Amino acid sequence: MNRLGSATSPYLLQHASNPVDWWPWCEEAFEEARRRDVPILVSVGYAACHWCHVMAHESFEDEGIARQVNDNFVAIKVDREERPDVDAVYMTATQAMTGQGGWPMTVFATPGGEPFFCGTYFPRPAFSRLLDSVTAAWRDQRDDVIKQGSAVVQAIGGAQLVGGPTAPISATLLDTAAAELAKEHDQGYGGFGGAPKFPPHMNLLFLLRHHQRTGDGEGLEIVRHTAEQMARGGIYDQLAGGFARYAVDNTWTVPHFEKMLYDNALLLRVYTHLWRLTGDPLARRIADETAAFLLRDLATPAGGLASALDADTEGTEGLTYAWTPAQLIAALGEDDGTWAADLFRVTTEGTFEHGSSVLVLARDIDAAADEVVARWRDVRGRLLAVRADRPQPARDDKVVASWNGLAITALAEHAVLLDAPSSRAAAVALAGVLADRHLVDDRLRRVSRDGVVGEPAGVLEDYGAVAEAFCAVHQLTGEGRWLTLAGSLLDVALAHFGTGGGGFYDTADDAERLVTRPADPTDNATPSGLAAVCAGLVAYSALTGRTSYREAADAALETVAPLIGSHPRFAGYSATVAEAALAGPYEIAVATRNPDGDALLAAAHRYALPGTVIVAGAPDTPGVPLLADRPLIGGGSTAYVCRGFVCDRPVTTAAELEARLKA
Numbered sequence: 122m123n124r125l126g127s128a129t130s131p132y133l134l135q136h137a138s139n140p141v142d143w144w145p146w147c148e149e150a151f152e153e154a155r156r157r158d159v160p161i162l163v164s165v166g167y168a169a170c171h172w173c174h175v176m177a178h179e180s181f182e183d184e185g186i187a188r189q190v191n192d193n194f195v196a197i198k199v200d201r202e203e204r205p206d207v208d209a210v211y212m213t214a215t216q217a218m219t220g221q222g223g224w225p226m227t228v229f230a231t232p233g234g235e236p237f238f239c240g241t242y243f244p245r246p247a248f249s250r251l252l253d254s255v256t257a258a259w260r261d262q263r264d265d266v267i268k269q270g271s272a273v274v275q276a277i278g279g280a281q282l283v284g285g286p287t288a289p290i291s292a293t294l295l296d297t298a299a300a301e302l303a304k305e306h307d308q309g310y311g312g313f314g315g316a317p318k319f320p321p322h323m324n325l326l327f328l329l330r331h332h333q334r335t336g337d338g339e340g341l342e343i344v345r346h347t348a349e350q351m352a353r354g355g356i357y358d359q360l361a362g363g364f365a366r367y368a369v370d371n372t373w374t375v376p377h378f379e380k381m382l383y384d385n386a387l388l389l390r391v392y393t394h395l396w397r398l399t400g401d402p403l404a405r406r407i408a409d410e411t412a413a414f415l416l417r418d419l420a421t422p423a424g425g426l427a428s429a430l431d432a433d434t435e436g437t438e439g440l441t442y443a444w445t446p447a448q449l450i451a452a453l454g455e456d457d458g459t460w461a462a463d464l465f466r467v468t469t470e471g472t473f474e475h476g477s478s479v480l481v482l483a484r485d486i487d488a489a490a491d492e493v494v495a496r497w498r499d500v501r502g503r504l505l506a507v508r509a510d511r512p513q514p515a516r517d518d519k520v521v522a523s524w525n526g527l528a529i530t531a532l533a534e535h536a537v538l539l540d541a542p543s544s545r546a547a548a549v550a551l552a553g554v555l556a557d558r559h560l561v562d563d564r565l566r567r568v569s570r571d572g573v574v575g576e577p578a579g580v581l582e583d584y585g586a587v588a589e590a591f592c593a594v595h596q597l598t599g600e601g602r603w604l605t606l607a608g609s610l611l612d613v614a615l616a617h618f619g620t621g622g623g624g625f626y627d628t629a630d631d632a633e634r635l636v637t638r639p640a641d642p643t644d645n646a647t648p649s650g651l652a653a654v655c656a657g658l659v660a661y662s663a664l665t666g667r668t669s670y671r672e673a674a675d676a677a678l679e680t681v682a683p684l685i686g687s688h689p690r691f692a693g694y695s696a697t698v699a700e701a702a703l704a705g706p707y708e709i710a711v712a713t714r715n716p717d718g719d720a721l722l723a724a725a726h727r728y729a730l731p732g733t734v735i736v737a738g739a740p741d742t743p744g745v746p747l748l749a750d751r752p753l754i755g756g757g758s759t760a761y762v763c764r765g766f767v768c769d770r771p772v773t774t775a776a777e778l779e780a781r782l783k784a
Contacts, residue, residue: 129570130200131517132168140187143198146207154195154232160259162194163211165226167202168517169379169429171438172242173225179245186249193256202428202521203568203577206628209639214273215239229255234636235270274636288682290699298689298696299331299340310372311347313690319367320351322387323644323693329394330700330731348395352407355479360505362410364388374472375479378439379432382419383647385411386527393535397727403487412535412544415528423572424554425520426528434514441511443477452507453500461500519570522559522579525551526586533593537726552594555587556606563609581627584614585653592660596736601744607661614654615673623676625651642681648694651677655698663708663734665746666766701732705764710747711737713758721760724775728782
């Protein structure tokens with residue numbers, strides 16, 4: 122047992138029995154490297170990562186490799202999901218040195234943490250040779266190695282866009298971004314670009330808002346087409362719901378099987394709002410199934426949603442999910458098995474390994490006859506029961522603040538738009554977990570596990586995503602507590618993460634010092650910290666009337682405007698927030714004696730413009746600024762529609778409100 126046995130991270134615990142003498146990321150590890158005068162090996166990965174498991178099995182479980190590492194290095198294992206700040210610094214270095222990045226990430230650094238050689242996955246023979254080469258270079262070419270490390274640190278510090286060019290957010294800018302996305306759209310299979318193909322959830326959210334503000338039919342069709350292709354593809358679990366991390370092909374057929382909380386949270390929002398704008402039954406089904414997947418498969422006993430389901434089962438990708446025709450017949454009988462093979466496109470040739478296939482939906486089941494739908498549901502349930510008896514993928518059950526924040530916002534929207542009581546209850550309960558467990562001395566902690574909060578401090582994306590979530594729960598419940606908490610988080614972000622030039626760093630000014638302070642404004646797997654904070658700032662300002670928060674959001678968005686215009690695929694959430702800011706956002710207060718079932722409130726949710734904030738409750742409800750001085754006209758429910766805190770005349774019927782919002 123090495124030093125990882127007491128870790129809270131499931132990824133670190135996976136390596137606790139390695140013969141490699143791993144250290145967690147801590148100052149003591151660097152002190153040990155300085156004492157021994159040896160370089161540091163930093164290995165970064167995460168629990169659901171397939172190639173991380175492969176490298177662990179090939180190299181880190183090997184006694185010979187372990188001797189090489191232990192004799193010549195101090196080895197540090199990092200969970201990128203627990204320490205995104207560390208990951209960001211060394212990923213920037215890896216991309217700068219190799220032109221690409223990924224996990225596992227393998228970094229050799231000086232005892233001061235300065236990276237001088239970076240890579241990703243190395244097969245065992247190559248890794249052994251690399252260890253020898255780095256050992257020799259540290260012994261014989263020390264000055265060159267140190268100079269290399271200093272140069273890399275200088276380069277990655279300069280790669281941040283702090284103090285870069287700015288531009289105003291405008292309709293022209295967002296129109297340009299939408300047009301750029303349209304150029305990159307795969308008209309055959311949806312999405313953007315080629316294989317591997319990731320669900321472009323943030324770009325789809327942007328295009329939905331852009332369509333609603335402008336009436337752009339092309340953007341809406343891109344979303345509809347991409348959403349349908351993903352939902353009918355192998356990237357979507359046709360039996361249990363939930364999306365995999367990405368597809369290895371451009372047709373969405375064969376997934377990389379890990380299922381991440383953040384992907385499914387963001388896709389829940391996409392399908393929910395696609396249904397809101399189109400009434401598409403497929404969109405509603407996928408939204409409902411994705412919400413059910415989150416609450417069934419990722420809920421943890423201590424509260425909060427788990428981070429991921431593993432890509433592997435017993436070391437094999439797809440073991441749980443893939444089928445052959447013979448397996449379908451064994452599970453269902455000859456008639457239903459043959460029918461299912463046709464419906465799910467399972468052939469003797471197979472689409473996956475060893476002649477097996479990943480289930481895809483070959484026909485439009487949402488438009489099928491009732492008897493076909495009934496048969497599909499029956500077959501689906503029986504196959505899922507058989508699959509439940511197979512070995513199951515492991516679950517990374519740590520609770521990440523920002524990812525749970527994304528899920529809370531998605532569940533709150535699903536609750537009000539699709540009248541889903543389970544999503545409503547879950548959003549409120551999850552918000553309570555973050556407020557009661559992850560807030561420590563008014564500062565966010567990033568992770569918890571088994572009900573115990575971890576040491577890593579929250580980064581910018583945590584503050585932004587959780588603040589946006591608390592704003593969503595405030596709108597869902599009409600309770601002032603959530604708005605107060607959102608404001609406190611945003612105050613911390615403004616006080617401790619700002620660059621002084623309108624932008625934000627990803628780590629606080631009083632956080633642990635790394636070799637450089639990360640400030641990445643690009644969206645990657647999740648919204649950038651800057652985009653997440655801007656979403657919280659815009660919503661909070663609209664809900665409270667406090668303009669200083671909106672001014673901070675505008676200034677930050679201006680720092681990423683050039684990125685939105687030139688590379689919108691990497692700024693989808695910033696563009697989404699910019700759409701809300703450009704639209705107003707609108708503020709709708711529904712004064713009502715009973716929000717449940719209120720027709721005005723339902724119309725507000727159904728027809729609201731991008732980023733609109735909506736609250737409902739009795740006039741002058743304490744802690745709800747938008748309901749202050751909002752009387753019931755004629756004694757009945759009354760809607761107040763405002764933009765920039767300037768209000769139109771109140772309306773008292775759903776038809777009037779619908780017409781007002783459509784206009």
